[in-house]
Amino acid sequence: MEQYEIVVVGGGMVGAALALGLATQGRSVAVIEKFTPKPFEQAQPMDLRVSAISHRSVDLLHSLDAWGAIQDTRVCPYARLETWEADNCRIRFNAGELALPQLGYIVENRMIQLGLWAQFARFDNLKVIEGDGVEGLELDPNDSSITLESGRVLKAHLVVGADGANSRVRQAAGIGITAWDYRQECMLINVETELPQQDITWQWFTPSGPRSFLPLCGNQGSLVWYDAPKRIRQLKNMNPAQLESEIATYFPAELGKVKVLQHGSFPLTRVMLKAIISRAV
Incomplete structure (x- = not known):
């Protein structure tokens, strides 16, 4: 059984950025992401999912030391x-x-994710669990338990659901939606x-x-x-x-x-x- 302060379920743009921010504060963090992002190659066609990134978003990515890695892939600035x-x-x-x-940048979502993931190795207090999904959650205000599909069990004081619209974490917590x-x-x-x-x-x-x-x-x-x-x-x-x-x-x-x-x-x-x-x- 592994113990962490915070477990972030979902390693997309939001989950990865949050995990990095927490790691810079010295928190003990684990990120669970079942689908590892495909590495970047210049010859790859553009992804369909892109985001418009404002100056404030760039400032955030700079603060996480990720913007340089993102710029090394593909970004398109726009001025109008x-x-x-x-x-x-x-x-x-x-x-x-x-x-x-410029007013901002258009960036493929995967490039942002990869730029954030490239910073994970800088932190000994941040653990990335790839290729494994959440099988079950037992939520407790003092110490929650996350069981993965592989049978691996993690304990955490706080669980963050960054796992999309059909979030398993949200459902386990009984949080309703409109x-x-x-x-x-x-x-x-x-x-x-x-x-x-x-x-x-x-x-x-x-x-x-x-x-x-x-x-x-x-x-x-x-x-x-x-x-x-x-x-x-x-x-x-x-x-x-x-x-x-x-x-x-x-x-x-x-x-x-x-x-x-x-x-x-x-x-x-x-x-x-x-x-x-x-x-x-």
């Missing part, structure tokens, strides 16, 4: 941001007008753009749902298409040429011609916790 519903009424932000070098379905799905489409436009990100609100462009490294970008589930299913079943034609028709002309590289989709559901703490969680 636009959002609109009617084309003649756009809200525009420009880094130059704010005396900033959820509702937006009756929409989101399609992510990685494209190669004919026009260079890697310094801007934008979002256009249409009656059927928002459409967005997030710049990626090189002449690439991530298109985000929100629409009814039936429409998204139709788009997913198209071949690349058909999908490119739909993008040309239903995205702003300023996007220009694109080449579809890969795509995926997921339903949109909002989930809110009824509590964020409960019995040593």
Whole structure:
């Protein structure tokens, strides 16, 4: 049996950042992550899941000594941001007008995770348990017990659930949720753009749902298409040429011609916790 002050279940961006922050305070921490992030190689295609990182987020990653490792992979700074519903009424932000070098960065989620994980080895008080999932939890205000799928047992004064929307930790703690379905799905489409436009990100609100462009490294970008589930299913079943034609028709002309590289989709559901703490969680 292993004893820790804090066990973080989930080693994604949030769980990894929290674990590092706790380790810098001298806490005894274990991170449980069943799915080890795939190592970075420059030739890999861009991941579909990306995040817009603000200056404050960069400051946090700097404080954890992780930002340098993230920059060594793939990050795309952007200097302009636009959002609109009617084309003649756009809200525009420009880094130059704010005396900033950029407004933020678009970064693949895995690159952030890998940059954080690269710092784990610096701490003797931080243990990473990879490839093993949580089988059971016995929560106690004084000392909780976590049993892993391998049979390994961990004890902790505090358990943190950073294990996603269907959190095992949340369920074990009896924390309820309020959820509702937006009756929409989101399609992510990685494209190669004919026009260079890697310094801007934008979002256009249409009656059927928002459409967005997030710049990626090189002449690439991530298109985000929100629409009814039936429409998204139709788009997913198209071949690349058909999908490119739909993008040309239903995205702003300023996007220009694109080449579809890969795509995926997921339903949109909002989930809110009824509590964020409960019995040593």
